Amino acid sequence: MIGVIAKDRISSREGQARFESLMRCTHRQAYSLAYRLTGNASEAEDLVQETFLRAYRFFHKYDAQLPFTSWLYRIMTNAHIDSVRRKGRLRVTSLDQMGPDGAGTWDVPDLDSSPDRAMMEEALDEPVQLALTSMTAEFRTAVLLADVEGMAYEEIAEVMKTSVGTVRSRIHRGRKQLRRFLIQHSPQVIRRISNEL
Amino acid sequence: MNCKNAQLLLSAYLDSELTGSEMHRLRKHLSDCDCCRQEETELRTLKSILTDVPQVTPPDDFEERLCSLVFAQKRSDDEGWNRSWPLVSGVALITAALTLLVMNHLSDSVQTAPKQGNVVASELRRDQTTLAGANPIFDSSTSFPTGYEGK
Numbered sequence: 185m186i187g188v189i190a191k192d193r194i195s196s197r198e199g200q201a202r203f204e205s206l207m208r209c210t211h212r213q214a215y216s217l218a219y220r221l222t223g224n225a226s227e228a229e230d231l232v233q234e235t236f237l238r239a240y241r242f243f244h245k246y247d248a249q250l251p252f253t254s255w256l257y258r259i260m261t262n263a264h265i266d267s268v269r270r271k272g273r274l275r276v277t278s279l280d281q282m283g284p285d286g287a288g289t290w291d292v293p294d295l296d297s298s299p300d301r302a303m304m305e306e307a308l309d310e311p312v313q314l315a316l317t318s319m320t321a322e323f324r325t326a327v328l329l330a331d332v333e334g335m336a337y338e339e340i341a342e343v344m345k346t347s348v349g350t351v352r353s354r355i356h357r358g359r360k361q362l363r364r365f366l367i368q369h370s371p372q373v374i375r376r377i378s379n380e381l
Numbered sequence: 382m383n384c385k386n387a388q389l390l391l392s393a394y395l396d397s398e399l400t401g402s403e404m405h406r407l408r409k410h411l412s413d414c415d416c417c418r419q420e421e422t423e424l425r426t427l428k429s430i431l432t433d434v435p436q437v438t439p440p441d442d443f444e445e446r447l448c449s450l451v452f453a454q455k456r457s458d459d460e461g462w463n464r465s466w467p468l469v470s471g472v473a474l475i476t477a478a479l480t481l482l483v484m485n486h487l488s489d490s491v492q493t494a495p496k497q498g499n500v501v502a503s504e505l506r507r508d509q510t511t512l513a514g515a516n517p518i519f520d521s522s523t524s525f526p527t528g529y530e531g532k
């Protein structure tokens with residue numbers, strides 16, 4: 185029994201060192217995804233902290249065969265969707281069910297009052313972030329994992345604990361939500377990109 | 382393939398996520414249909430907007446704050462990495478001891494109460510499983526005092 189406890193202590197120290205190096209390597213990428221998911225710096229910090237706390241607590245369950253970020257993002261996206269649900273911000277009504285003008289349920293944040301303007305590196309970035317923030321949480325998550333993180337559908341299905349078919353549909357409907365929002369609120373973004381292509 | 386079916390496949394097409402036969406049928410439809418080609422162009426534009434979104438950088442002191450938060454939390458935390466395995470082994474040991482006890486008792490009184498012993502043993506097994514099986518990802522009852530959930 186004493187032998188078992190001593191061995192646990194050693195592996196615990198090794199575990200902490202291993203976790204710390206993984207955390208230092210991935211926290212920037214994790215922060216960026218958290219920012220895209222939540223839409224602001226303070227919620228992004230909270231989400232990253234929550235994610236790494238959960239990850240460290242259950243690090244003994246992490247299967248080192250899988251990429252650490254996949255496991256981490258599963259924890260993060262789940263914490264994010266949980267949090268959105270708790271706050272009642274989840275848009276149960278999808279845009280597809282709305283009227284043809286898309287009116288009624290958008291809460292459009294005031295561009296000028298956003299505190300994070302200085303962080304944005306490109307003029308196009310902020311309207312896109314507003315559009316992302318306006319999306320249904322599950323759609324936003326799937327779209328960000330595909331387009332910003334560059335994950336394959338199978339990996340996204342693994343992260344979101346769902347089927348590849350569901351991922352395919354979330355991404356498709358998510359991009360359509362995003363397009364509708366941009367056309368309605370920031371048509372210049374679409375025009376500018378279209379002209380560049 | 383009609384336009385509705387074709388448009389449902391367009392996002393996966395742009396992501397190179399269609400099967401061979403789906404892609405073949407979609408391409409055939411696209412070559413004949415202006416509307417769906419237009420839709421393809423628009424979705425391609427949208428995808429490029431997203432793939433070009435810049436990475437957002439955390440504040441300079443974030444990495445150190447994160448490390449001290451995670452490991453400080455850990456030191457004051459009685460559960461998780463440091464303690465969970467000794468805890469589980471402890472429970473396993475107690476379970477084993479109690480099971481032995483129950484079995485001894487049973488062998489003394491096999492005739493009188495064989496059922497009761499099985500119930501106790503299976504309840505102990507269930508407790509042990511519950512302790513060992515807390516889920517990091519989908520157990521929303523697991524909460525941490527970070528302030529994230531409360532906001």
Ligand SMILES: [Zn+2]
Nearest residue numbers: 384387414417
């Ligand atoms: Zn068509």
